[in-house]
Amino acid sequence: MRRYAPWMRVVHLGAFLVFGEGTLPKLRLNLPASGWFPALQYLPWPITEANLSYIELFFSPHLKRILIYSSWSDSEVPHDIFPAIALTISILPTSALQTILAGDDYPEVLWVYLKDSFSSVILRCGPSFTKLVSPIQLTDAVTNHLLRLPNLNTWRVGGPPPNYSASSFPPAFPPLTKLILRGDAARGWVSLFNRIEDHAYATQGRTPLSELKKSLESLKVEAHLDPILDASFASQIKLFRNLVSLAIDAHCHDMDGVRQCIFKLNNEAVAELAMALPQLEYLFLGRPCFEDTCATTVACLLSISVHCLKLKELQIHISTTNIVDDLKNISEDPRFQELWSLPKCTLTDLDMPQKGIPLDGPGFEIVANGMVDIFPSLKFRQGVSSIWDKLNKRIAAR
Protein backbone atom coordinates (compact mmCIF):
# COMPACT_ATOMS: atom_id res chain seq x y z
CA MET A 1 0.00 0.00 0.00
CA ARG A 2 2.80 2.38 0.89
CA ARG A 3 4.26 1.87 -2.58
CA TYR A 4 1.15 2.30 -4.70
CA ALA A 5 -1.42 4.28 -2.72
CA PRO A 6 0.48 7.59 -2.97
CA TRP A 7 -0.02 7.56 -6.74
CA MET A 8 -3.79 7.40 -6.54
CA ARG A 9 -5.60 10.58 -7.44
CA VAL A 10 -9.08 9.19 -8.03
CA VAL A 11 -10.57 6.16 -6.38
CA HIS A 12 -14.12 4.91 -6.61
CA LEU A 13 -14.95 3.26 -3.32
CA GLY A 14 -16.92 0.08 -3.58
CA ALA A 15 -19.98 -0.13 -1.41
CA PHE A 16 -19.18 -3.65 -0.19
CA LEU A 17 -15.52 -3.61 0.73
CA VAL A 18 -15.22 -4.94 4.27
CA PHE A 19 -12.16 -4.79 6.49
CA GLY A 20 -11.79 -7.33 9.21
CA GLU A 21 -11.34 -6.23 12.78
CA GLY A 22 -7.57 -6.62 12.66
CA THR A 23 -6.93 -4.55 9.54
CA LEU A 24 -8.19 -1.11 10.43
CA PRO A 25 -6.15 -0.76 13.63
CA LYS A 26 -3.08 -1.76 11.61
CA LEU A 27 -3.83 0.78 8.92
CA ARG A 28 -4.34 3.50 11.51
CA LEU A 29 -1.29 2.50 13.51
CA ASN A 30 0.96 2.59 10.46
CA LEU A 31 -0.61 5.71 8.98
CA PRO A 32 2.13 7.68 7.16
CA ALA A 33 2.48 11.32 8.16
CA SER A 34 0.88 12.42 4.91
CA GLY A 35 -1.85 9.77 5.08
CA TRP A 36 -2.28 6.62 3.01
CA PHE A 37 -3.60 8.55 0.03
CA PRO A 38 -1.74 11.86 0.09
CA ALA A 39 -2.43 12.67 -3.58
CA LEU A 40 -6.11 11.77 -3.66
CA GLN A 41 -8.06 14.54 -5.35
CA TYR A 42 -11.44 13.02 -6.21
CA LEU A 43 -13.41 10.69 -3.99
CA PRO A 44 -16.80 9.31 -5.00
CA TRP A 45 -18.19 8.06 -1.69
CA PRO A 46 -21.25 5.83 -1.53
CA ILE A 47 -22.08 5.98 2.15
CA THR A 48 -22.59 2.53 3.61
CA GLU A 49 -22.39 1.16 7.09
CA ALA A 50 -19.30 -0.78 6.04
CA ASN A 51 -17.18 2.09 4.72
CA LEU A 52 -18.08 4.52 7.52
CA SER A 53 -15.49 2.78 9.65
CA TYR A 54 -12.60 3.58 7.34
CA ILE A 55 -13.58 6.42 5.02
CA GLU A 56 -11.48 8.93 6.93
CA LEU A 57 -8.37 7.10 5.67
CA PHE A 58 -9.20 8.62 2.28
CA PHE A 59 -9.58 12.17 3.50
CA SER A 60 -6.49 13.61 1.86
CA PRO A 61 -5.64 17.26 2.44
CA HIS A 62 -5.45 17.57 -1.35
CA LEU A 63 -9.01 16.42 -1.87
CA LYS A 64 -10.61 18.69 -4.47
CA ARG A 65 -13.85 16.94 -5.32
CA ILE A 66 -16.12 14.73 -3.30
CA LEU A 67 -19.26 13.00 -4.48
CA ILE A 68 -21.54 11.68 -1.76
CA TYR A 69 -24.32 9.34 -2.70
CA SER A 70 -26.36 6.38 -1.59
CA SER A 71 -28.85 3.87 -2.83
CA TRP A 72 -30.82 3.71 0.40
CA SER A 73 -34.50 4.27 0.14
CA ASP A 74 -36.44 6.01 2.89
CA SER A 75 -37.50 2.71 4.38
CA GLU A 76 -34.04 1.15 4.33
CA VAL A 77 -31.91 3.91 5.75
CA PRO A 78 -30.52 2.81 9.13
CA HIS A 79 -31.22 5.72 11.46
CA ASP A 80 -28.84 4.42 14.10
CA ILE A 81 -25.83 5.34 11.94
CA PHE A 82 -26.92 8.95 11.29
CA PRO A 83 -24.64 10.27 14.07
CA ALA A 84 -21.65 8.42 12.58
CA ILE A 85 -22.39 9.82 9.12
CA ALA A 86 -22.72 13.35 10.51
CA LEU A 87 -19.48 13.01 12.46
CA THR A 88 -17.59 11.73 9.42
CA ILE A 89 -18.88 14.45 7.15
CA SER A 90 -17.94 17.09 9.68
CA ILE A 91 -14.25 16.09 9.47
CA LEU A 92 -14.01 16.36 5.68
CA PRO A 93 -10.80 18.20 4.80
CA THR A 94 -11.57 21.49 3.10
CA SER A 95 -8.19 23.13 2.56
CA ALA A 96 -8.20 22.27 -1.16
CA LEU A 97 -11.86 21.40 -1.61
CA GLN A 98 -13.40 22.85 -4.74
CA THR A 99 -16.47 20.75 -5.37
CA ILE A 100 -19.09 19.01 -3.26
CA LEU A 101 -21.62 16.94 -5.12
CA ALA A 102 -24.36 15.22 -3.17
CA GLY A 103 -26.78 12.94 -4.91
CA ASP A 104 -30.52 13.29 -4.89
CA ASP A 105 -30.83 9.61 -4.13
CA TYR A 106 -30.50 10.28 -0.45
CA PRO A 107 -33.56 9.98 1.76
CA GLU A 108 -34.81 13.45 2.67
CA VAL A 109 -34.72 12.53 6.35
CA LEU A 110 -30.95 12.00 6.19
CA TRP A 111 -30.32 15.39 4.58
CA VAL A 112 -32.33 17.09 7.26
CA TYR A 113 -30.24 15.32 9.88
CA LEU A 114 -26.97 16.25 8.17
CA LYS A 115 -27.79 19.94 7.83
CA ASP A 116 -25.50 21.08 10.64
CA SER A 117 -22.48 18.88 9.87
CA PHE A 118 -22.74 19.67 6.18
CA SER A 119 -23.03 23.38 6.94
CA SER A 120 -19.93 23.25 9.14
CA VAL A 121 -17.94 21.81 6.24
CA ILE A 122 -19.05 24.51 3.83
CA LEU A 123 -18.26 27.21 6.35
CA ARG A 124 -14.65 25.96 6.33
CA CYS A 125 -14.40 26.10 2.51
CA GLY A 126 -12.32 28.96 1.21
CA PRO A 127 -11.92 31.00 -1.97
CA SER A 128 -10.95 27.96 -4.03
CA PHE A 129 -14.43 26.49 -3.63
CA THR A 130 -16.30 26.52 -6.95
CA LYS A 131 -19.17 24.09 -6.97
CA LEU A 132 -21.90 22.99 -4.56
CA VAL A 133 -24.59 20.69 -5.83
CA SER A 134 -26.64 19.35 -2.96
CA PRO A 135 -30.32 19.04 -2.08
CA ILE A 136 -29.63 20.05 1.49
CA GLN A 137 -31.13 23.21 2.88
CA LEU A 138 -28.39 25.36 4.34
CA THR A 139 -28.43 27.69 7.29
CA ASP A 140 -28.53 31.44 6.63
CA ALA A 141 -24.93 31.73 7.83
CA VAL A 142 -23.76 29.20 5.25
CA THR A 143 -25.75 30.87 2.48
CA ASN A 144 -24.11 34.18 3.34
CA HIS A 145 -20.69 32.49 3.39
CA LEU A 146 -21.26 30.98 -0.06
CA LEU A 147 -22.31 34.35 -1.44
CA ARG A 148 -18.93 35.70 -0.40
CA LEU A 149 -16.90 33.00 -2.18
CA PRO A 150 -15.37 34.75 -5.19
CA ASN A 151 -14.97 31.67 -7.39
CA LEU A 152 -18.26 29.91 -6.79
CA ASN A 153 -19.55 29.16 -10.27
CA THR A 154 -22.10 26.39 -9.78
CA TRP A 155 -24.67 26.22 -7.04
CA ARG A 156 -27.68 24.05 -6.54
CA VAL A 157 -29.70 25.86 -3.93
CA GLY A 158 -31.60 23.59 -1.62
CA GLY A 159 -33.75 26.12 0.23
CA PRO A 160 -35.19 29.62 0.24
CA PRO A 161 -32.96 32.68 0.68
CA PRO A 162 -32.37 34.28 4.06
CA ASN A 163 -34.89 36.92 4.96
CA TYR A 164 -32.95 39.97 3.78
CA SER A 165 -34.16 43.50 4.22
CA ALA A 166 -33.04 46.31 1.92
CA SER A 167 -30.38 47.31 4.44
CA SER A 168 -29.00 43.79 4.72
CA PHE A 169 -28.76 42.76 1.09
CA PRO A 170 -25.47 40.95 0.37
CA PRO A 171 -22.91 43.42 -0.99
CA ALA A 172 -22.22 41.20 -4.00
CA PHE A 173 -23.19 37.87 -5.48
CA PRO A 174 -20.56 35.46 -6.80
CA PRO A 175 -20.11 35.17 -10.57
CA LEU A 176 -22.17 32.02 -10.93
CA THR A 177 -22.43 30.52 -14.38
CA LYS A 178 -24.89 27.84 -13.36
CA LEU A 179 -27.68 28.19 -10.82
CA ILE A 180 -30.07 25.37 -9.96
CA LEU A 181 -33.06 26.19 -7.80
CA ARG A 182 -35.30 23.70 -6.11
CA GLY A 183 -38.87 24.34 -7.17
CA ASP A 184 -40.04 25.32 -3.69
CA ALA A 185 -37.13 27.74 -3.26
CA ALA A 186 -37.13 29.28 -6.73
CA ARG A 187 -39.78 31.94 -6.26
CA GLY A 188 -38.05 33.29 -3.14
CA TRP A 189 -34.66 33.60 -4.87
CA VAL A 190 -35.94 35.10 -8.09
CA SER A 191 -38.03 37.54 -6.11
CA LEU A 192 -34.97 38.48 -4.04
CA PHE A 193 -32.94 39.20 -7.18
CA ASN A 194 -35.63 41.57 -8.40
CA ARG A 195 -36.00 43.30 -5.04
CA ILE A 196 -32.24 43.91 -5.05
CA GLU A 197 -32.38 45.32 -8.56
CA ASP A 198 -35.33 47.55 -7.75
CA HIS A 199 -33.57 48.84 -4.65
CA ALA A 200 -30.36 49.57 -6.56
CA TYR A 201 -32.36 51.37 -9.24
CA ALA A 202 -34.31 53.40 -6.70
CA THR A 203 -31.20 54.41 -4.78
CA GLN A 204 -29.11 54.75 -7.94
CA GLY A 205 -26.52 52.55 -6.27
CA ARG A 206 -24.36 49.78 -7.69
CA THR A 207 -26.29 46.56 -7.84
CA PRO A 208 -24.87 43.56 -5.96
CA LEU A 209 -26.01 41.51 -8.94
CA SER A 210 -23.76 43.19 -11.50
CA GLU A 211 -21.40 40.20 -11.77
CA LEU A 212 -24.14 37.59 -11.57
CA LYS A 213 -26.18 39.24 -14.31
CA LYS A 214 -23.18 39.10 -16.60
CA SER A 215 -22.00 35.62 -15.71
CA LEU A 216 -25.13 33.53 -15.34
CA GLU A 217 -25.48 31.27 -18.37
CA SER A 218 -27.62 28.47 -17.07
CA LEU A 219 -30.67 28.64 -14.84
CA LYS A 220 -32.58 25.54 -13.92
CA VAL A 221 -35.70 25.37 -11.80
CA GLU A 222 -36.57 21.91 -10.66
CA ALA A 223 -40.06 20.51 -10.67
CA HIS A 224 -42.49 21.54 -7.99
CA LEU A 225 -46.19 21.01 -7.53
CA ASP A 226 -47.04 24.70 -7.27
CA PRO A 227 -47.92 26.48 -10.50
CA ILE A 228 -44.56 28.19 -10.63
CA LEU A 229 -44.50 29.06 -14.29
CA ASP A 230 -46.67 32.15 -14.36
CA ALA A 231 -46.17 35.54 -15.95
CA SER A 232 -44.77 37.08 -12.77
CA PHE A 233 -42.08 34.42 -12.41
CA ALA A 234 -41.14 34.54 -16.09
CA SER A 235 -40.91 38.30 -15.98
CA GLN A 236 -38.44 38.18 -13.09
CA ILE A 237 -36.11 35.85 -14.98
CA LYS A 238 -35.63 38.46 -17.71
CA LEU A 239 -33.03 40.03 -15.45
CA PHE A 240 -30.45 37.50 -16.66
CA ARG A 241 -30.04 38.52 -20.27
CA ASN A 242 -26.98 36.35 -20.91
CA LEU A 243 -28.74 33.07 -20.21
CA VAL A 244 -27.76 30.40 -22.69
CA SER A 245 -29.83 27.72 -21.03
CA LEU A 246 -33.14 28.12 -19.22
CA ALA A 247 -34.88 25.03 -17.93
CA ILE A 248 -38.02 25.19 -15.83
CA ASP A 249 -39.53 21.85 -15.10
CA ALA A 250 -43.32 21.87 -14.97
CA HIS A 251 -45.68 19.15 -15.99
CA CYS A 252 -49.33 18.27 -15.71
CA HIS A 253 -49.95 16.10 -12.66
CA ASP A 254 -52.57 14.64 -10.41
CA MET A 255 -53.79 16.90 -7.64
CA ASP A 256 -56.18 15.09 -5.33
CA GLY A 257 -57.04 12.70 -8.12
CA VAL A 258 -57.71 15.45 -10.64
CA ARG A 259 -55.33 15.99 -13.55
CA GLN A 260 -54.23 19.59 -13.58
CA CYS A 261 -52.21 21.73 -15.90
CA ILE A 262 -49.86 23.91 -13.86
CA PHE A 263 -48.47 26.01 -16.70
CA LYS A 264 -49.76 29.57 -16.32
CA LEU A 265 -47.89 31.41 -19.06
CA ASN A 266 -49.61 32.72 -22.15
CA ASN A 267 -48.21 33.45 -25.61
CA GLU A 268 -47.43 37.07 -24.79
CA ALA A 269 -45.47 36.16 -21.66
CA VAL A 270 -43.42 33.58 -23.57
CA ALA A 271 -42.78 36.11 -26.35
CA GLU A 272 -41.57 38.70 -23.84
CA LEU A 273 -39.30 36.14 -22.22
CA ALA A 274 -37.83 35.12 -25.59
CA MET A 275 -37.28 38.74 -26.53
CA ALA A 276 -35.42 39.39 -23.27
CA LEU A 277 -33.12 36.37 -23.59
CA PRO A 278 -31.56 36.52 -27.06
CA GLN A 279 -28.58 34.28 -26.17
CA LEU A 280 -30.71 31.24 -25.42
CA GLU A 281 -29.57 28.00 -26.99
CA TYR A 282 -31.54 25.63 -24.76
CA LEU A 283 -35.05 26.47 -23.63
CA PHE A 284 -37.16 24.07 -21.61
CA LEU A 285 -40.41 25.57 -20.38
CA GLY A 286 -42.31 22.65 -18.94
CA ARG A 287 -43.05 19.40 -20.66
CA PRO A 288 -45.60 19.06 -23.45
CA CYS A 289 -49.11 19.61 -22.15
CA PHE A 290 -51.37 16.60 -22.07
CA GLU A 291 -54.31 18.36 -20.52
CA ASP A 292 -54.69 20.95 -23.27
CA THR A 293 -55.87 23.55 -20.84
CA CYS A 294 -52.85 25.84 -21.06
CA ALA A 295 -52.95 29.17 -22.84
CA THR A 296 -49.78 28.74 -24.89
CA THR A 297 -50.11 27.70 -28.52
CA VAL A 298 -47.93 27.54 -31.63
CA ALA A 299 -48.16 31.33 -31.74
CA CYS A 300 -45.47 31.58 -29.06
CA LEU A 301 -43.18 29.35 -31.11
CA LEU A 302 -42.94 32.00 -33.80
CA SER A 303 -41.81 34.59 -31.25
CA ILE A 304 -39.23 32.17 -29.85
CA SER A 305 -37.87 31.37 -33.32
CA VAL A 306 -37.49 35.04 -34.22
CA HIS A 307 -36.05 36.31 -30.94
CA CYS A 308 -33.80 33.38 -29.97
CA LEU A 309 -31.79 32.90 -33.13
CA LYS A 310 -29.20 30.69 -31.45
CA LEU A 311 -31.76 28.20 -30.19
CA LYS A 312 -30.69 24.56 -30.54
CA GLU A 313 -33.18 22.73 -28.34
CA LEU A 314 -36.71 23.60 -27.33
CA GLN A 315 -39.29 21.92 -25.20
CA ILE A 316 -42.37 23.85 -24.21
CA HIS A 317 -45.72 23.30 -22.62
CA ILE A 318 -48.19 24.14 -25.37
CA SER A 319 -51.68 23.09 -26.35
CA THR A 320 -52.13 21.82 -29.90
CA THR A 321 -55.86 21.12 -29.68
CA ASN A 322 -56.59 23.87 -32.21
CA ILE A 323 -53.23 23.88 -33.95
CA VAL A 324 -54.70 24.20 -37.44
CA ASP A 325 -56.74 27.28 -36.53
CA ASP A 326 -53.88 28.68 -34.48
CA LEU A 327 -51.50 28.44 -37.44
CA LYS A 328 -54.10 30.02 -39.74
CA ASN A 329 -54.61 32.85 -37.27
CA ILE A 330 -50.95 33.74 -36.90
CA SER A 331 -50.43 33.63 -40.66
CA GLU A 332 -53.27 36.13 -41.14
CA ASP A 333 -53.00 38.24 -37.98
CA PRO A 334 -51.35 41.58 -38.90
CA ARG A 335 -49.58 41.65 -35.52
CA PHE A 336 -47.50 38.69 -36.65
CA GLN A 337 -46.73 39.90 -40.19
CA GLU A 338 -43.46 41.53 -39.25
CA LEU A 339 -42.30 38.40 -37.40
CA TRP A 340 -42.84 36.19 -40.46
CA SER A 341 -40.43 38.34 -42.45
CA LEU A 342 -37.60 38.15 -39.87
CA PRO A 343 -34.83 35.50 -39.74
CA LYS A 344 -35.68 32.38 -37.78
CA CYS A 345 -33.59 30.09 -35.58
CA THR A 346 -32.16 26.86 -36.93
CA LEU A 347 -33.81 24.60 -34.36
CA THR A 348 -33.99 21.03 -35.59
CA ASP A 349 -35.67 19.01 -32.82
CA LEU A 350 -39.07 19.68 -31.33
CA ASP A 351 -41.16 17.58 -28.99
CA MET A 352 -44.84 18.57 -28.91
CA PRO A 353 -48.25 17.01 -28.26
CA GLN A 354 -49.93 15.15 -31.10
CA LYS A 355 -53.46 16.11 -30.16
CA GLY A 356 -55.20 18.22 -32.82
CA ILE A 357 -52.84 17.41 -35.66
CA PRO A 358 -54.88 15.97 -38.56
CA LEU A 359 -53.58 12.76 -40.10
CA ASP A 360 -54.11 14.06 -43.64
CA GLY A 361 -56.04 16.57 -45.75
CA PRO A 362 -55.72 20.37 -45.80
CA GLY A 363 -55.25 20.52 -42.03
CA PHE A 364 -52.20 18.26 -42.24
CA GLU A 365 -50.75 20.48 -44.97
CA ILE A 366 -51.32 23.59 -42.86
CA VAL A 367 -49.49 22.03 -39.90
CA ALA A 368 -46.57 20.77 -42.00
CA ASN A 369 -46.15 24.09 -43.83
CA GLY A 370 -46.82 26.26 -40.79
CA MET A 371 -44.34 24.49 -38.54
CA VAL A 372 -41.55 24.61 -41.09
CA ASP A 373 -42.25 28.29 -41.70
CA ILE A 374 -41.66 28.84 -37.98
CA PHE A 375 -38.64 26.53 -37.71
CA PRO A 376 -37.12 26.14 -41.21
CA SER A 377 -34.75 23.33 -40.15
CA LEU A 378 -37.31 21.43 -38.12
CA LYS A 379 -37.45 17.67 -37.65
CA PHE A 380 -40.00 16.22 -35.26
CA ARG A 381 -38.75 13.66 -32.81
CA GLN A 382 -39.78 10.18 -33.79
CA GLY A 383 -42.35 8.73 -31.42
CA VAL A 384 -44.75 5.86 -31.25
CA SER A 385 -47.14 7.64 -33.60
CA SER A 386 -46.52 7.65 -37.35
CA ILE A 387 -47.68 11.27 -37.57
CA TRP A 388 -44.22 12.62 -36.79
CA ASP A 389 -42.62 10.47 -39.46
CA LYS A 390 -45.29 11.58 -41.89
CA LEU A 391 -44.78 15.25 -41.02
CA ASN A 392 -41.00 14.89 -41.39
CA LYS A 393 -41.41 13.36 -44.84
CA ARG A 394 -43.80 16.12 -45.88
CA ILE A 395 -41.41 18.78 -44.59
CA ALA A 396 -38.46 17.16 -46.38
CA ALA A 397 -40.43 17.12 -49.63
CA ARG A 398 -41.12 20.84 -49.50
Place this chain on the structure above:
Amino acid sequence: MIDDSAPHRVFKICELTRLIASHVLTSPKSAVNFSCVCRYLEEPVLSALWETQGSLQNLLKALPRENWDCKRLESGERVVRDPDILLEPNT
Protein backbone atom coordinates in the same frame (compact mmCIF):
# COMPACT_ATOMS: atom_id res chain seq x y z
CA MET B 1 28.01 7.35 -17.64
CA ILE B 2 24.97 5.57 -18.96
CA ASP B 3 22.77 8.15 -17.29
CA ASP B 4 24.21 10.85 -19.53
CA SER B 5 23.14 9.22 -22.76
CA ALA B 6 20.63 11.13 -24.81
CA PRO B 7 17.66 8.83 -24.12
CA HIS B 8 18.33 8.94 -20.38
CA ARG B 9 18.50 12.71 -20.41
CA VAL B 10 15.06 12.64 -21.99
CA PHE B 11 13.79 10.08 -19.47
CA LYS B 12 14.73 12.43 -16.66
CA ILE B 13 12.15 14.94 -17.88
CA CYS B 14 9.01 13.92 -16.00
CA GLU B 15 6.61 15.80 -18.28
CA LEU B 16 7.93 13.94 -21.31
CA THR B 17 7.96 10.51 -19.74
CA ARG B 18 4.44 10.95 -18.40
CA LEU B 19 3.29 12.02 -21.84
CA ILE B 20 4.98 9.02 -23.45
CA ALA B 21 3.56 6.71 -20.80
CA SER B 22 0.03 7.98 -21.36
CA HIS B 23 0.31 6.85 -25.00
CA VAL B 24 2.12 3.58 -24.37
CA LEU B 25 0.19 2.14 -21.46
CA THR B 26 -2.62 0.27 -23.13
CA SER B 27 -2.48 -2.79 -20.85
CA PRO B 28 -0.76 -3.93 -17.63
CA LYS B 29 1.66 -5.96 -19.76
CA SER B 30 2.64 -2.95 -21.81
CA ALA B 31 3.12 -1.05 -18.56
CA VAL B 32 5.50 -3.67 -17.20
CA ASN B 33 7.44 -3.77 -20.48
CA PHE B 34 7.68 -0.02 -20.60
CA SER B 35 8.80 0.36 -17.00
CA CYS B 36 11.52 -2.29 -17.57
CA VAL B 37 13.18 -0.12 -20.22
CA CYS B 38 14.74 2.19 -17.66
CA ARG B 39 14.38 2.93 -13.96
CA TYR B 40 13.47 6.51 -14.76
CA LEU B 41 10.30 5.20 -16.37
CA GLU B 42 9.02 3.56 -13.23
CA GLU B 43 7.52 6.73 -11.82
CA PRO B 44 5.46 7.75 -14.84
CA VAL B 45 4.23 4.18 -15.25
CA LEU B 46 3.14 3.93 -11.63
CA SER B 47 1.53 7.33 -11.85
CA ALA B 48 -0.41 6.43 -14.99
CA LEU B 49 -1.38 2.98 -13.72
CA TRP B 50 -2.57 4.03 -10.29
CA GLU B 51 -3.91 7.53 -10.92
CA THR B 52 -7.53 6.50 -11.36
CA GLN B 53 -8.85 3.39 -9.70
CA GLY B 54 -12.36 2.06 -10.24
CA SER B 55 -12.17 0.35 -6.84
CA LEU B 56 -9.69 -0.53 -4.12
CA GLN B 57 -9.28 -4.07 -5.35
CA ASN B 58 -6.01 -3.62 -7.19
CA LEU B 59 -4.44 -1.92 -4.21
CA LEU B 60 -5.58 -4.50 -1.69
CA LYS B 61 -4.59 -7.37 -3.94
CA ALA B 62 -1.06 -6.04 -3.73
CA LEU B 63 -1.12 -7.27 -0.12
CA PRO B 64 -0.10 -10.87 0.65
CA ARG B 65 -2.75 -13.33 -0.51
CA GLU B 66 -3.57 -14.53 2.98
CA ASN B 67 -4.75 -11.05 3.92
CA TRP B 68 -7.71 -10.84 1.63
CA ASP B 69 -10.43 -12.88 0.03
CA CYS B 70 -12.97 -12.29 -2.68
CA LYS B 71 -16.60 -13.16 -2.01
CA ARG B 72 -19.96 -12.01 -3.18
CA LEU B 73 -21.45 -10.26 -0.17
CA GLU B 74 -25.09 -10.08 0.73
CA SER B 75 -26.15 -6.58 1.65
CA GLY B 76 -25.72 -6.10 5.37
CA GLU B 77 -23.16 -8.83 5.94
CA ARG B 78 -20.37 -7.30 7.97
CA VAL B 79 -18.58 -9.74 10.20
CA VAL B 80 -15.41 -10.94 8.56
CA ARG B 81 -12.58 -12.07 10.80
CA ASP B 82 -10.38 -14.19 8.63
CA PRO B 83 -9.08 -13.13 6.25
CA ASP B 84 -8.82 -9.46 7.17
CA ILE B 85 -10.15 -7.90 4.00
CA LEU B 86 -13.12 -9.05 1.99
CA LEU B 87 -13.45 -7.76 -1.55
CA GLU B 88 -16.34 -7.72 -3.93
CA PRO B 89 -15.29 -9.97 -6.82
CA ASN B 90 -14.78 -8.39 -10.20
CA THR B 91 -17.87 -8.67 -12.36
